[in-house]
Amino acid sequence: VADPRQRRRVGRIVELEAYIGEDDLASHARFGPTDRNRVMYGPPGIAYVYLVYGMYDCLNIVTEPAGRAAALLVRAVEPLEGVDAMRAARTRRLAGRRRLDPTALEAHALRIARLPPSDLARGPGLVAAALDIDRSATGTDLLDPGAPLRIEAPEPEDRLPTPDWTPRVGIAYAGPPWTEHRWRLVDASSTAVSGRRSRT
DNA sequence: AGTTGGATGGTCT
DNA sequence: GACCATCCAACTG
DSSP: OOOSSSOOOEEEEEEEEEEESTTOTTSGGGGOSOTTTGGGGSOTTBEEEEEETTTEEEEEEEOSOTTSOEEEEEEEEEEEEOHHHHHHHHHHHHHTOTTOOHHHHHHHHHHHHHOOGGGTTBSHHHHHHHHTOOGGGTTOBTTOTTOSSOOOOOOTTSOOOOEEEEOOSSOGGGOTTTTTSOOEEEETTOTTOOSSOOOO
């Protein structure tokens, strides 16, 4: 992933969640096509970015052929290049908060300055913050080698992931069986995966 | 280590 | 008017 204004930012996607079809009651497509989710019905490889909880943008990759609403939520990225730019972007996003007094803002900025790289894009809202992604990126062709925001195939020398499939997170409202499908894919070998940190 | 609640605004019934 | 594909601080044990 690269960006226009700043230095190149690159990372491995280490956590994804699948949302598949209109009958998936956890999916934004569960209401049928709307102004928000329309790109989910289009061709695959396109970015779908939405706002959750009034504060966090989330990046999705449209997956199924046109006509079938589906997407992958990018839940975590392990930074490889441009760590400083990601850190700066995280800090910058904080400054946009309305009711955050200067002292609290400074404390947050300090905390971000001390974060290990593996924490910079650890969670879907943080992926967008670290990479300066917002809803205006919706519609981007992520497979276009010239796009400022894009996904690329791994290099042959890249470390292989350790795939692990788990239930999806934060979708209790959908109820079973949607809460039980193991449609969350993580690279168990990465420390950048979201959720509770193991070890001390 | 685990739980709770506040921030914040768009989206949908 | 309710809910939300989140994150973090502040609390409790």
